[in-house]
Amino acid sequence: MPSSWLIAILAILLPVVAFYSMTVGTVSISMAEAFSAAADSLFSSGDTVSQAQVILFDIRLPRILLALLVGAILASTGAVMQGLFRNPLADPSLIGVSGGASVGASLMIVLAGGAVESGLLMGLSLVALGAFVGGFAATILVYRLATSGIGTSVTTMLLAGIAIGALAGALNSLLSYFADNDMLRQISLWQMGNLSAANWAKVSIMALVSLLLFISFPQDSRALNALLLGESEARHLGIDVQRVKRRLIVLTALGVGVSVALAGMVGFVGLVIPHVIRLLIGPDHRWLIPGSAMAGAILLVVADSLARVVVLPAELPTGILTALLGAPFFIVLLLQQRREV
């Protein structure tokens, strides 16, 4: 499939899916009602806010936007990591960011105790802040471990990531062991990830970070393409490999750190979406990164819409559905590819 086609299809599909998702939820609101409520809130200045307006604009819209942005960031950073490490199993967690984030969050929950509960910073909890700092710190540690006078070794970084991940897992278990009942629940629920707590503050922060990432990534697409040939080849093509690595790692840590801090862990998207897009249009990062971003956004919006309605009036954790929807699709693609070879 030509790359531009796929990008065009995804670019049309994404807003359609997002709009349709506005009509999905416990309360049935039709497309027409949604539009009239939208018109009401835009053009009438009345103080009365209808139930439909509250549901659409205070509950559903921030949640859909958060899902969209988180999905886009996870999938695109996944594509970047796989390119940078030239490893098909690479995903954002590889550089230690998710492990570090969960330790940061657990540490905040256990040590800060009561302070966590009252401390709100721009609509963000201290736990989210702890997660972000933890994620970033772990990434820096992994990066430092792998960097020597001659540059950053990709292999060492992979191994350091695994080591830091294991360490983070152990620290997390240790913290849960010493946590009381309430903290334990808070830790385990935090790790499950959840989009239901979306609000406009979270969406704004996420949007700022996404903007930064999606402005920066295109500059490095060619460098990533050159890196596919190998590091020394890329260097001979005149690319400052060390600079590109550092930039991309910092951007990924930032994007994933913020999304984990705001929405918890959402697995699968970062690992598999880039593969799906690569199977469809090939490994050119100029198309792969935006394609992955849009596909990741679509997958997470669809999965989260389903999560809201499949067990009405309750809801399912979104992470279950991303894998349940995405994995079979990925398997079909793999089978097709095998037949072609």
Added chain:
Amino acid sequence: MKNLRNSLGLIVLLAAVFCSLSLAAEISVEDDFGNTVVLEQPAQRIISLAPNITEVLFHIGAGEQIVGADEYSNYPEQAKQIMRVNNHAAANYELILSLQPDVVIAWQSGNGDKIINRIRQLGIPIFVIETRSLEDIPNLFARFGALSGHVENAELKAQSFSLRLSLLREQNSAKSEVRTFYQIWDEPLITLNGKHMVSSVIELCGGRNIFADAIPLVPYVNIESIVAADPQVIIAGGSKEEKPYWFDSWRKWEQISAVRDRHVYLIPADLMQRHSVRILDGAELMCDFFERARQE
């Protein structure tokens, strides 16, 4: 020949009478899974694996006989001094054996098969409970009384529990229904469905759990479902005595009747989610909150 058969029959009969006499000296109590625990005399050394069990034992006067308890047994105050033998994840089997208990009392859905079967394998008598309704609680008192040798006191406590329970039911059964949201967590929002005992307390007070029909016992819900169901009362079950930090986050949802009319209340989880005598204290609080909401 006929005589012989008759006298044989007589011997069998006598033997049966004799046996049942000697058995009467033993204590034999059936647990909630049909397993009979037989003790030669009332248990003097009891291990309780769950806080609700500890509370009931203290209530019927057997608190002194508890030699080991789980980490969460925090009521009454003396319960905190008991040696800790298990938590949510694991039990210290060596410690349990070394305490030489006459009987271990476990709670099926709290302790799970892994711990219960291991203790059974070790040859320690284990009595497993699974309390499903408020009406089961007086019977629990009676059986614990039999196990621990506090039969009379337990019987008295059982009667007074039943009396308080039927009084509450009488007072509230004819009253108008109150739509209720019972919250156990805020991010994500978590509640309990109709099969949980908290729902029977809600019904006891003439309320209706808005998520009674949800499929999971402990459903995750979203704010939209709550806005749609429009509860008249929101009960937050914090694990501490004071308000949970998320108590105030309801303020931004003025569309919900309970929030608009200020009927968001706290009932400490220990009073609601433990199947012991204190659940009636929780029930009385809840009935009172419903009454306030009915005044609107």
